[in-house]
Amino acid sequence: MARIGNIDLGEFPLLLAPMEDVSDPPFRAVCKENGADLMYTEFISSEGLIRDAIKSRQKLDIFDYERPIGIQIFGGDEDAMAMSAKIVDATNPDLLDINFGCPVKKVVCKGAGAAVLKDLDLMVRLTKACIRSTSLPVTIKTRLGWDHDSRNIEEVVERMQDIGVQAISIHGRTRMQLYKGDADWTLIGKIKNNPRIHIPIFGNGDIDTPEKALEYRNRYGVDGIMIGRAAIGYPWIFREIKHYMATGEILPPPTIAERLGACRKHLQGSVMWKGEKLGILEMRRHYASYLKGLSHVKEFRTRLVSTDSLNHIEDIFGEIARQYAEMQPA
CATH class of the missing domain: 3.20.20.70 (Aldolase class I)
Known part of the structure; x- marks a missing residue:
């Protein structure tokens, strides 16, 4: 102990x-x-x-x-x-x-x-x-x-x-x-x-x-x-x-919904703690890691790091959820 x-x-x-x-x-x-x-x-x-x-x-x-x-x-x-x-x-x-x-x-x-x-x-x-x-x-x-x-x-x-x-x-x-x-x-x-x-x-x-x-x-x-x-x-x-x-068992990897849920919670916490402008800005360094292993995700990642709008970010999350809904992360 x-x-x-x-x-x-x-x-x-x-x-x-x-x-x-x-x-x-x-x-x-x-x-x-x-x-x-x-x-x-x-x-x-x-x-x-x-x-x-x-x-x-x-x-x-x-x-x-x-x-x-x-x-x-x-x-x-x-x-x-x-x-x-x-x-x-x-x-x-x-x-x-x-x-x-x-x-x-x-x-x-x-x-x-x-x-x-x-x-x-x-x-x-x-x-x-x-x-x-x-x-x-x-x-x-x-x-x-x-x-x-x-x-x-x-x-x-x-x-x-x-x-x-x-x-x-x-x-x-x-x-x-x-x-x-x-x-x-x-x-x-x-x-x-x-x-x-x-x-x-x-x-x-x-x-x-x-x-x-x-x-x-x-x-x-x-x-x-x-x-x-x-x-x-x-x-x-x-x-x-x-x-x-x-x-002794390996858990299955997180689903797309879990990935986006954690990313969303992280973003919301960042905005609450740092304010909207800085919270969004400093969250950009994390998107690549949360989305790592997803095929053809570069376009979404580029859009996420290019916007200053929480609503726009949420829209992109929604698009990612729909596109990868049937896929398991690599």
């Missing part, structure tokens, strides 16, 4: 990864509905929170139906991280997560995200500053190391556990790999089987089918799996994995 503080996550939880410009409340809502056990906000800049940046503050929005949920922050300055942890604490999520894994240049160049893997003493100081500043359980998400020659994740986990971190999610790539190549779970499994480690260890990277989820659970012994890109436009991945683990 996986537990973080007083949070009971069940026997083998499935976590929705925090993804920039993806893991907002509308997206989280459709993932929760389909079985995500623990979710996180998009990562939030500690400096942005302190400056009261509108976009950073908006990312603090969480809702009771999402629980348990964690708010994730990043930064490279102890004082800023401590103050951000206090701000997060006041919003009352279920946990505070620290991002020590983001590989993108704009984050790394600020000495944050995966850059902290090059200075474990700094990682300890930043994490201690957060732990001292919040009453919430503190967890971290990180990677195997900076590059292949400095894969220091074993030391990271031991030092983080020793200062009070209550769970760790590990992406099976180094920072230099970005998202290229295959995720290497061997070190994740080695950490989980280290008798000194007693906190939950969650594996992340390349889990995109129920069969792979079960295989990796059995092979590496992790306490749960974090899913990121495979859930974009396909929130059913959570229910499919749970069903397969429980029964």
Whole structure:
């Protein structure tokens, strides 16, 4: 049974990864509905929170139906991280997560995200500053190391556990790999089987089918799996994995009606949370994923990303429903 503080996550939880410009409340809502056990906000800049940046503050929005949920922050300055942890604490999520894994240049160049893997003493100081500043359980998400020659994740986990971190999610790539190549779970499994480690260890990277989820659970012994890109436009991945683990059976893929229903709910949530103009605009990045695998869908997709009218979008959904009514997704 996986537990973080007083949070009971069940026997083998499935976590929705925090993804920039993806893991907002509308997206989280459709993932929760389909079985995500623990979710996180998009990562939030500690400096942005302190400056009261509108976009950073908006990312603090969480809702009771999402629980348990964690708010994730990043930064490279102890004082800023401590103050951000206090701000997060006041919003009352279920946990505070620290991002020590983001590989993108704009984050790394600020000495944050995966850059902290090059200075474990700094990682300890930043994490201690957060732990001292919040009453919430503190967890971290990180990677195997900076590059292949400095894969220091074993030391990271031991030092983080020793200062009070209550769970760790590990992406099976180094920072230099970005998202290229295959995720290497061997070190994740080695950490989980280290008798000194007693906190939950969650594996992340390349889990995109129920069969792979079960295989990796059995092979590496992790306490749960974090899913990121495979859930974009396909929130059913959570229910499919749970069903397969429980029964050994593969669920049929979502019908056209289910695809359009989730896409519509996502769009409606986006408009309610961001306003009509921005909600429609930011939803455009998701249509291709929701409609993936449908033959000859390019025309519909092009029209969806070209209109600013909710009514027009609904008309296009109706056309898609009629055209593909007798088809099962590929």
